[in-house]
Amino acid sequence: MLTGHKVGLRARHDEDFPILRAELYNDVVNGSRSQVAPWRPVSPDSKDSELFVHDKEEGRVPFSVVDLEDGALIGIANLWGIDNHNRSAHIGLGLLPAARGKGFGTDVVAVLCHYGFVVRGMQRLQIETLSDNDAMLRSAERNGFVREGVLRSSAWVLGEFMDEVLLGLLARDWRPTALTSADA
Numbered sequence: 156m157l158t159g160h161k162v163g164l165r166a167r168h169d170e171d172f173p174i175l176r177a178e179l180y181n182d183v184v185n186g187s188r189s190q191v192a193p194w195r196p197v198s199p200d201s202k203d204s205e206l207f208v209h210d211k212e213e214g215r216v217p218f219s220v221v222d223l224e225d226g227a228l229i230g231i232a233n234l235w236g237i238d239n240h241n242r243s244a245h246i247g248l249g250l251l252p253a254a255r256g257k258g259f260g261t262d263v264v265a266v267l268c269h270y271g272f273v274v275r276g277m278q279r280l281q282i283e284t285l286s287d288n289d290a291m292l293r294s295a296e297r298n299g300f301v302r303e304g305v306l307r308s309s310a311w312v313l314g315e316f317m318d319e320v321l322l323g324l325l326a327r328d329w330r331p332t333a334l335t336s337a338d339a
Contacts, residue, residue, distance in 0.1 A: 157218075157270055159262040164218035164232055164270070171219045171228055178251045179231065187313050188285060189249055213237065216270075220248070220263055229254035232263050234271055242278035244271055248291075260294040265332060268298055272326045279325055285310060286318040300324045 156165040180186055186194040214237045220230040230250035237244040246267045250259055264282075271277040282300060284291040296302075300322040308316035 157266050158223060159266040161223055161262045162229070162259055162266060163221045163223050164263070164266050165221060167217055167219045174228055174251070175219075175231060179249050184313065185249070188288075189247075220250070220259070222254070222259070229259060230263070232267055234267060234275070237275070242276060243281065244275070244277050245281050245283070246271070255290065260290055261297045264294045264298045268324065268329055269331065272329055277326065279323060282322045283319050284322070285312065286320050292320060292322075295322045298324070299328060299330055301328075
């Protein structure tokens with residue numbers, strides 16, 4: 156497990172799926188805001204959602220996020236769009252409603268930066284988020300990400316086009332905060 160001050164990032168367990176499906180995936184509004192494809196319902200036993208781990212998938216590393224204080228599942232995190240040639244990847248995360256607004260997001264981003272830069276040897280990490288996602292923007296900027304641009308009207312979300320903010324962080328600019336460690 157990778158750990159920060161408040162969160163641990165671990166492999167996804169079978170018992171995570173019902174919680175993640177109910178609190179993240181089946182939330183149409185949240186799902187529509189966080190996915191690049193239109194939300195659609197999937198059957199309870201389907202392995203056809205972003206929540207499931209496909210071990211042979213090279214371009215995405217999914218984690219479950221747990222609260223270190225009590226071990227409770229509080230969300231998901233991903234390093235995705237991994238480009239080993241250019242040594243770049245994207246960061247994504249989703250917190251359960253009860254975990255939002257408690258500083259977990261900033262810690263998740265810090266742990267994902269550690270994983271991307273230290274464990275995977277990435278040169279660049281990138282975040283794209285809707286322009287009104289203040290929590291993600293704060294979490295990224297607290298970890299040193301720089302706003303690099305706005306993708307105007309680039310996301311179709313629940314009947315309207317929205318702007319996305321593009322943020323980037325280079326390995327040379329990353330300032331580790333001694334947040335993370337890898338437990339054996």
